[in-house]
Amino acid sequence: MTRLSLPLIRCENVRKRHGHRRILRDVTFSVAAGEVLALLGANGSGKTTLLRIIAGLDRPDRGEVWLGPVPLSGAGPEIRRYVGVVAHAPLLYDRLTGSENLGFYARLYNLEDAGARIEHLLRSLRLWARRDDAVRTYSRGMSQRLAIARALLHDPPVVVFDEPDTGLDRQSLEDVSDLFRQLRGRGRAVFVTTHDTARAFSWADRVCELRNGCLQQNAESKRNG
């Protein structure tokens, strides 16, 4: 397989148990550059567990996850630079301002052009006017947009979203749809979990479903834009 055709995310036979409960059973899939894969599933079906494994926050009991050519098992901390995560919680410090939050993460990621990058993200996500306000004064939609800015700060090739539509108003949902289009156009591999079947098909190039820990590959979705 050449480097050009190599998927950016590759899960092979991933298994995970929580106690006696089998959460993931031989889950295998891949996401290519410029592709959006949506994962459907009921509450507790293992979507977030799979997402955490891809993000390197959890380890599979068996199987392997690859980011490009690199297996996550045994990889050093630098591998985490290649993944951006928009989690269910915004992962933001509510006592810090929007720009302070991004500045903190920019220093952790050792970004050279942090100031310009932060300004670009805050402007494009319509948060520039509120950059010096504490995050605890932000609405749910604003926090979610800042969480997206945090995840994209280091411009990772792989971006994973955990139910990014939860609690968002219509405008914010349109922003998320636009974001997926942009990420697809810029060659990122996007993995997104959601409950909403219609939304999954509107966002994604492919839609899968987790049932009883097994991945069901559904029909290809109609790309929205």
Place this chain on the structure above:
Amino acid sequence: MMAELPQEGEQSRARAGLAGYFRVVWTVAEKDVRTELRAKEILGTMAAFSVLAAVIFGLAFDLRVPRTELVVPGILWVIILFAGVLGLHRSFGSETDRGTLTGLLLAPVERSALYLGKTAANLLYFLVVEALLVPALLILFDVNLLKPLILLGLLLGTIGYVAVGTLFAALTARNRARETLLPVLLLPVLAPLFISGVGLTAAVLDGRAASEAWPWIGIIALYDVLVFAVAFLIVDLIWEQG
């Protein structure tokens, strides 16, 4: 400016240098202190508890003790012990409650640097509280603790306490009963430090020769070295399973 795809074997050579490591330590510590200065969750609680406990001990022993020098070493270290537990559980607890611990764990940094950053911030809180407590004990008990050997022992003891306390706070952060679990796990481990601290303080206050105080300082220093060695060995394992 998209980060390029990782290459096979890249992680092993992509180690940040020592300066990069301590940049992360400083970044985490600075963020913690900045957040704390706004939230006042840890420092305020620890300082208020310390001064109140000193006053209560003062009331308890005022009429019953012939020489306050006999009880002040124990009072000093007991207050530090319990005030510390109050502050330490918030160190990682607040990160867990707000979900921000996941953000830290996602960063491409050594997890020991996150631990050291947290430890540095906690050390600062402890030192601020002790800077209030020592004069408070002077006023309430008329015992001067501002002696070089006591201050050295206090500094080393605080470093050891904060190092082991931050480690245990990380261990218990995801547990719902962390407020009760942390002291139950931590206090037995702190026994050597507590005994040495009280022994050192008593030796100095009793006016014994410095040669009697130095072995206590040696034990505290050895404790510190062991704690940091263990912390660096296990800190990655603590967060292995998110």
